[in-house]
Amino acid sequence: MTRTVDTTRVRPSHDVLRLLPAKTARAVGALPLAVEDGTVVVCLADKTDFNAIERVETLLADRKVEFVEAQDPVDFRRVLRENYPDAAMTGDLERPENLFAHVMRRALARNASDIHISPAETETLVRMRIDGRLQTDLSVSSQTAAEFVSYIKVLANLDIAEKRAPQDGNIDTNVNGLEVSLRVATVPTIWGEHVTLRILSQTRETKQLDTLDNLGFHSHQLKLFEEALETPDGVVILSGPTGSGKTTTLYAALRRLAKPGDLHLVSIEDPVEKPVAGVTQIKVDARQERVSFEKALRSVLRHDPDVVMVGEIRDGETAQTALRSALTGHLVLTTLHTNSAPGILTRLVDLGVPPYLVASTLRLAVAQRLLRRPCRECMAWQPADAATCERYGWDAANPPKVPVARGCAYCGNTGYSGRTAIYEMLPVNDGVRKMLLKGESEGDIYRWLKAFAPGLTLRGDALAKVLEGETTLEEYRATVVEELELAELTIIN
Numbered sequence: 001m002t003r004t005v006d007t008t009r010v011r012p013s014h015d016v017l018r019l020l021p022a023k024t025a026r027a028v029g030a031l032p033l034a035v036e037d038g039t040v041v042v043c044l045a046d047k048t049d050f051n052a053i054e055r056v057e058t059l060l061a062d063r064k065v066e067f068v069e070a071q072d073p074v075d076f077r078r079v080l081r082e083n084y085p086d087a088a089m090t091g092d093l094e095r096p097e098n099l100f101a102h103v104m105r106r107a108l109a110r111n112a113s114d115i116h117i118s119p120a121e122t123e124t125l126v127r128m129r130i131d132g133r134l135q136t137d138l139s140v141s142s143q144t145a146a147e148f149v150s151y152i153k154v155l156a157n158l159d160i161a162e163k164r165a166p167q168d169g170n171i172d173t174n175v176n177g178l179e180v181s182l183r184v185a186t187v188p189t190i191w192g193e194h195v196t197l198r199i200l201s202q203t204r205e206t207k208q209l210d211t212l213d214n215l216g217f218h219s220h221q222l223k224l225f226e227e228a229l230e231t232p233d234g235v236v237i238l239s240g241p242t243g244s245g246k247t248t249t250l251y252a253a254l255r256r257l258a259k260p261g262d263l264h265l266v267s268i269e270d271p272v273e274k275p276v277a278g279v280t281q282i283k284v285d286a287r288q289e290r291v292s293f294e295k296a297l298r299s300v301l302r303h304d305p306d307v308v309m310v311g312e313i314r315d316g317e318t319a320q321t322a323l324r325s326a327l328t329g330h331l332v333l334t335t336l337h338t339n340s341a342p343g344i345l346t347r348l349v350d351l352g353v354p355p356y357l358v359a360s361t362l363r364l365a366v367a368q369r370l371l372r373r374p375c376r377e378c379m380a381w382q383p384a385d386a387a388t389c390e391r392y393g394w395d396a397a398n399p400p401k402v403p404v405a406r407g408c409a410y411c412g413n414t415g416y417s418g419r420t421a422i423y424e425m426l427p428v429n430d431g432v433r434k435m436l437l438k439g440e441s442e443g444d445i446y447r448w449l450k451a452f453a454p455g456l457t458l459r460g461d462a463l464a465k466v467l468e469g470e471t472t473l474e475e476y477r478a479t480v481v482e483e484l485e486l487a488e489l490t491i492i493n
């Protein structure tokens with residue numbers, strides 16, 4: 001029986017599309033969707049068209065081919081033209097305005113967070129960051145790329161003659177009726193200018209992440225987080241590397257606090273990523289002395305706020321001012337760059353904040369990471385092997401089943417679609433305060449947390465989510481460096 005495919009959801013990758021020349025693909029009505037276990041899956045407009053089958057088989061020479069059918073032939077025609085665009089649909093893609101519109105449509109359709117225009121020796125790649133990973137979407141000639149980059153620089157009000165210095169700018173544009181804001185950065189490379197476009201507007205994916213309920217918290221984690229938000233004074237700090245979803249969590253927290261409308265909420269950000277109803281958002285420029293985080297925070301405290309969000313603590317002065325303001329009856333939400341939740345405590349002390357001040361104001365320290373979710377269409381379950389069981393403390397005689405990412409037409413052959421977050425949560429209770437005041441290390445506090453509540457560590461949360469099929473062990477290992485686990489092993493040995 002022939003498989004049918006919902007072509008509105010397929011995301012064939014650049015490598016797969018390259019298997020057929022665009023002109024032939026359009027002419028015979030064939031769209032390669034994925035390579036599954038070595039077999040090229042090709043969707044045909046008409047499965048009884050032997051001419052089409054023969055042409056595709058000839059072009060794919062020695063490869064195994066599986067032909068599938070589209071659920072809806074009208075959708076298929078549209079998707080085929082989107083993936084192999086012809087001039088009738090996009091206009092001539094050699095023209096920069098058409099190329100820009102085409103790239104933006106594809107980026108939004110794929111929920112990309114960034115677009116990179118990366119020049120190389122003979123061609124320029126247009127790549128998109130999807131679920132945190134870069135995927136090549138298109139390659140264009142160096143000549144087309146040069147005109148494309150100039151066009152983008154004009155839109156962003158940059159100096160098009162200046163090609164040797166990095167420049168920053170913004171573009172507000174409209175794609176399929178949707179307002180889109182782009183942050184533009186250029187940098188010269190040996191093969192020409194590299195341009196990065198960050199998509200700031202709300203796309204479908206980020207809309208779903210508006211509320212705390214949709215951020216992948218387990219119920220016990222959500223309870224801890226909400227309790228910390230309900231305290232009228234104190235500090236809640238989120239940590240994680242860039243791109244770990246800290247800002248999304250902070251915004252969701254602000255939205256929750258803004259909802260009843262009886263609190264004065266102020267945020268100090270660099271830059272303001274998106275507007276939040278009910279929050280007074282202040283933009284600072286950390287590169288300039290005039291409006292630093294610390295200066296803005298001092299002035300904000302004179303405006304009678306109930307809740308203050310500080311985008312990021314980068315220095316000791318801001319840290320001290322933020323924590324001291326919690327002493328005088330404010331709830332402060334902020335972020336810090338550390339690898340673990342216990343690391344937040346020791347980092348504050350390293351920044352020069354007295355341990356007693358950390359102990360008396362910090363309510364909850366959170367570390368987070370974003371991990372990709374296995375694609376629902378192609379994921380498989382298999383029993384964990386003996387080494388994995390030993391590593392994660394599972395019973396090797398009765399191994400649990402863990403998800404394995406494979407790859408299909410719906411996930412652009414990556415095996416993943418969408419992301420979830422994992423959290424480490426350290427509630428600052430009497431035990432933690434004592435350890436902090438005694439000057440115990442990040443590792444000591446981590447071991448205490450692991451013994452006190454293993455499910456509250458990044459590792460514990462990740463393993464739980466693996467067993468729920470929300471992520472994979474491969475994804476966890478690729479994202480989290482278990483430095484503290486390693487340190488622990490060394491001590492035991």
Ligand SMILES: [Zn+2]
Pocket residue numbers: 375376377378379406407408409410411412413415416
């Ligand atoms: Zn898939």
